Amino acid sequence: MAENNNEQNMSRGLKNRHVQLIALGGTIGTGLFLGAGKSIHLAGPSILLAYLIAGLACFFLMRALGELLLSNTSSVSFIDFINKYLGKKTGFVAGWTYLICWITIAMAEITAAGLYMQFWYPDLPIWVTALFLLVILFFMNSITVSAFGETEFWFAIIKVVAILVLIGVGVVLVAIHYKTPVGYASVSNITGGSFFPHGFKGFFMSFQMVVFSFVGVEMIGMTASETKDPEKIIPKCINDVPVRIILFYIGALVALMCIYPWSYVSPDSSPFVQVFQGIGIKSAAAIVNFVVLTAAASACNSAVFTTGRMLYSLTSESKNKFAKQFGTLSKRGLPSRAILACTLLIALSVILDVIMPEGVFEFISSVATTCFLFIWSLISVTHYKYRESLSVDETKALPFKMPLFPYSNFFIIAFMAMVAIVLLFSTSTLVALVGSVVWLIGMYIFASVKVK
Template identity: 35%
Template sequence: MHDSPPPTQSEPLSHGLKQRHLTMLGLGGVIGAGLFVGSGAGIAVAGPAIVLSYLIAGALAMLVMRMLGEMSSAMPASGSFSVHAERALGRWAGFSAGWLYWFLLVVVLAVEATAAAQIAHGWVPGVEPWAWVLVFMVVFTAANLTAVKNFGEFEFWFAALKVTAIVVFLVLGLLAIFGVLPDTDPVGLTNLTGQGGFLPNGWDGVVSGVLTVVFAFGGLEVVTIAAAETDDPARAVGRAVRSAVVRILFFYVGSMLVIVTVLPWTAQQAGLSPYVKVLDAVGVPSAGQIMNIVVFVALLSALNANLYGSSRMIFSLAERGEAPRALLKVSGGGGDGGSGQGSEGRDGGVPRRAVLASVAFGFISVLLNLKWPESVFLYMLNSVGAVLLFVWGLIAASQLRLRGRIEREAPEALTLKMWCFPYLTWLTLAGLLGVLVLMLTDDTARPQVLWSAGATGLVLLVAVGREFRGRRGSASSEVSPHK
């Protein structure tokens, strides 16, 4: 049943997202707290060569997105890579990719909600962090339960603020480097080589930097999930993916280059935002509070996007019989997820039960994070630590299998093609395997790989067991057609 997939698939969901929503989701989705704060840890281990670390990690993410874009533009679906994996490799692959990604999103959602609550608590100490978490979850649940355009509008303005912050940062950094700012001397390029050279910790530092920063690129996949709810999914996802190269180079590599040029890399430390240090150095007043606001918005943006992505993923799993069918209820009359009647209404086409299911587990994750952050929740977090790499691997394997089928059955659907197929696809798979092996050799990252491997193995066992039972059931029906 998976040998001849149709190039497109009808969805009962609304088409309420506009191209501007998807474009800004693509622009802002790549900019998160991992960049604004987490990049400090990468600079601390790699020095100025963190630029190379981001180039390597960014190249991996870019290649995966290109593969995903090829499949999603040819076969748009709300389940994105989970649907592609099922078509390419079988039910077990679609089941595994979908549930692993859903689990990843709802666990990480707790980290984002808790971190945003800590920032808000700093501004308003009278309100406890748990109360802030409740406010955030209620607001974004309400937004996701109504028309999908509300999610799009939230993400549009969140992304606009993040993009503006990065652009202003880059401009100020360049002005500081060339000495254009008042009361400043030109910084020049001395900091790139002045403290132990460009590679102060050698290539080992670059590799450690890759392990630190590669997961900051997670979240780009949501663009291909959201594309299914636009008027022209194939065109929308194609445009979003094509601009990935520019986004990665401009926002990540560009800002890292500015940071290690304006200040000595030894001035950075893990846990502190390098952006704050640079803004302080160039004389921007209240730099810390400004960046706190930007990080706060980035966290809320990620929370909103993860809630959206998780609800659409579990809805897609339910469509394919891999999750309870009760989750197929959509607002506006699409009762069983198959008709889509009324899904074009103002609040129609929203999988509300899927949203509530994702929120419910998100609340559980938040409670575990607040109650047992160093035990139960830490194990959950470790169990999804390397899941993104497993999902990316399934995307690459799916593209290897599907490319030939699409060329044979619907070549006109290949409006976006993977570069140098199949060589770059194989190279990407080798790169992902290399990152996993390197994580196993790293004392800090090893628990994430082992726990994630355990979680993945458990899901695979369930998936294979379901497929085996399904095949036995089909065989029994053929042998005994009379009920």
């Protein structure tokens, strides 16, 4: 595989629909299809408000990210901006943390994909599904960037269609006042009782699952250098995607709670399965299993793409001969060696599933997702520093300004701090939060020695 020097630019093969669905599909996944039951159980109807607040924070986050990306559309990742405005040590910690986060998420999702396949083939070993899926995704990511975009486009379409079908079914059932095993489909299932049935405690405790449902929304920060006409596509994508995400989440949750009163939604299983089975669709479990299998494949696809670009970004200027191998591009303008290295790391999950106790692997995954609070906060602080570095005339000339600056930045930071505080009140999330703090402190100590 011939590699070129770093002067070569990355291939700009991502179209508008690719970027739209990459960001959209990256956030709509198992957090909604499997985890919504837990958040509904905690918050009741107020879960809708929780998603609106989190969605607003994500909208501001993406606007901040978009403004940074448009200031230099050749940047491989948002880590380049963190390096520039917050220093190389912080950039080093953020970059490697983000890389490990996505590697860990991919490991968890590739294992989940094997478990989902066992729904149909109980005797099929998990590693067979995991290995097969990884090989396919590796080749799709190694052909051209547009091949990745096209794969992710269709993965995302399946998830979007599933949500639209649920919303459509909800509208029809409410219109005909359909009788379910626990009552009738009606808007009064949401409006008829208390909006905060478990008080503000239940409302705030739901933010853990709500926020982590949005993990991946920042993936657009990895696409600018490979997007056709980024000055036009990036702003359009950023303005459209958060609104669509909020509508899909809110629409799906409203449909679920209109069909089934929130108090009957089980926190331990997929509410999609429960609702579809409740209205007489016998194959509901198989349908939802197919959708979550697609969601897992989509998450792995995104991880292979993201980690490959991040490893390339972190090593492209390295003086270490071994590390520099991953900081080169192929003739097609792809970081092929970095993609291969990250795919092999993800493949280690097959071995880890055997030798590592389940509790330890879950802990590592929880730490990784908790670290996204740190990454998102850094993006907001970086944007604030960037805007402060501009003159008045430069600020006026910006084509894509962050709304309500600097208050929107303060809102993002305050929101992330609130979620971190919420994590203190549950044993499992507290352990993950402490673990992520230990990881970050350790990385900063390492960066102090490594980065000059």
